[in-house]
Amino acid sequence: HDKWEIDHNELMLLDELGSGQFGVVRRGKWRGSTDVAVKMMKEGTMSEDDFIEEAKVMTKLQHANLVQLYGVCSKNRPIFIVTEYMRHGSLLNYLRRHEQSLATNQGLLLDMCIQVCKGMSYLERHNYIHRDLAARNCLVGTENIVKVADFGLARYVLDDQYTSSGGSKFPIKWAPPEVLNYTRFSSKSDVWAYGVLIWEVFTCGKMPYGRMKNSEVVERVQKGIILDKPKACFKEVYDVMKKCWAPLPESRPSFRILKDTLLNVSQGIL
Numbered sequence: 001h002d003k004w005e006i007d008h009n010e011l012m013l014l015d016e017l018g019s020g021q022f023g024v025v026r027r028g029k030w031r032g033s034t035d036v037a038v039k040m041m042k043e044g045t046m047s048e049d050d051f052i053e054e055a056k057v058m059t060k061l062q063h064a065n066l067v068q069l070y071g072v073c074s075k076n077r078p079i080f081i082v083t084e085y086m087r088h089g090s091l092l093n094y095l096r097r098h099e100q101s102l103a104t105n106q107g108l109l110l111d112m113c114i115q116v117c118k119g120m121s122y123l124e125r126h127n128y129i130h131r132d133l134a135a136r137n138c139l140v141g142t143e144n145i146v147k148v149a150d151f152g153l154a155r156y157v158l159d160d161q162y163t164s165s166g167g168s169k170f171p172i173k174w175a176p177p178e179v180l181n182y183t184r185f186s187s188k189s190d191v192w193a194y195g196v197l198i199w200e201v202f203t204c205g206k207m208p209y210g211r212m213k214n215s216e217v218v219e220r221v222q223k224g225i226i227l228d229k230p231k232a233c234f235k236e237v238y239d240v241m242k243k244c245w246a247p248l249p250e251s252r253p254s255f256r257i258l259k260d261t262l263l264n265v266s267q268g269i270l
């Protein structure tokens, strides 16, 4: 019995948590006691066999700031992807719901960014590129634990509106110039997206570039125009964002460096 294969008879599906373009996510219980989340992959949205191959690798990526993949139910269709359950949902929704209390708590906002950085530093160390890092793809658990989710899944999406940089669903606002021009993903393109994620956190979930059209955002990014400093954000934190948005990927810091930088900023200003 393959370790990553979960017997769907051992799953009890409970309330619906949300639904995205790849399917519905429901809360569940595994073997009667373990809280899980189950993503039921809408048929035809994903190259399933490739993903199942990848699931074997993903179950080996284990870190306190990565949403743990428990396994897949791949014997039936739709396939189920089973992960640990994060009781406060997506970071983006959490920021928006708790704006009042979070807006004045820079320490907590910075701590959330550092947790994401630790998860991303682990992926970087394992040469694993996320490709779709954003606050919507991070999840919040108990005691303000923040974890990176959905890492690497973008490669298996069949909808080319989502995968090609010209597509209507492509996350343009989190993409650096080399991804917009050549779809060249790397851990340094993840670093650019991480800079936008810090901006999302310090604006408590605002949409980057507001309601600006994708074509206008692309033009600005190509010209080197970057997002403004959020009101409630220390200058030192904005300086880190600007490092993440260096036009050339090789000029951007690694997540390993970013982690040390942010920890110093945290000690310095708090």
Ligand SMILES: COc1cc2c(cc1NS(C)(=O)=O)=CC1=C(NCc3c(C)cccc3C)N=NC=21
Residues within 6 Å of the ligand: 017, 018, 019, 025, 036, 037, 038, 039, 067, 081, 082, 083, 084, 085, 086, 087, 088, 089, 090, 093, 139, 149, 150
């Ligand atoms: C409590 O609220 C929630 C909790 C979760 C959640 C969404 C919400 N609600 S919401 C929509 O944000 O408002 C999604 C998950 C999840 N994993 C998702 C996942 C699976 C199952 C498979 C592959 C990739 C991923 C990321 N673990 N816990 C939660």
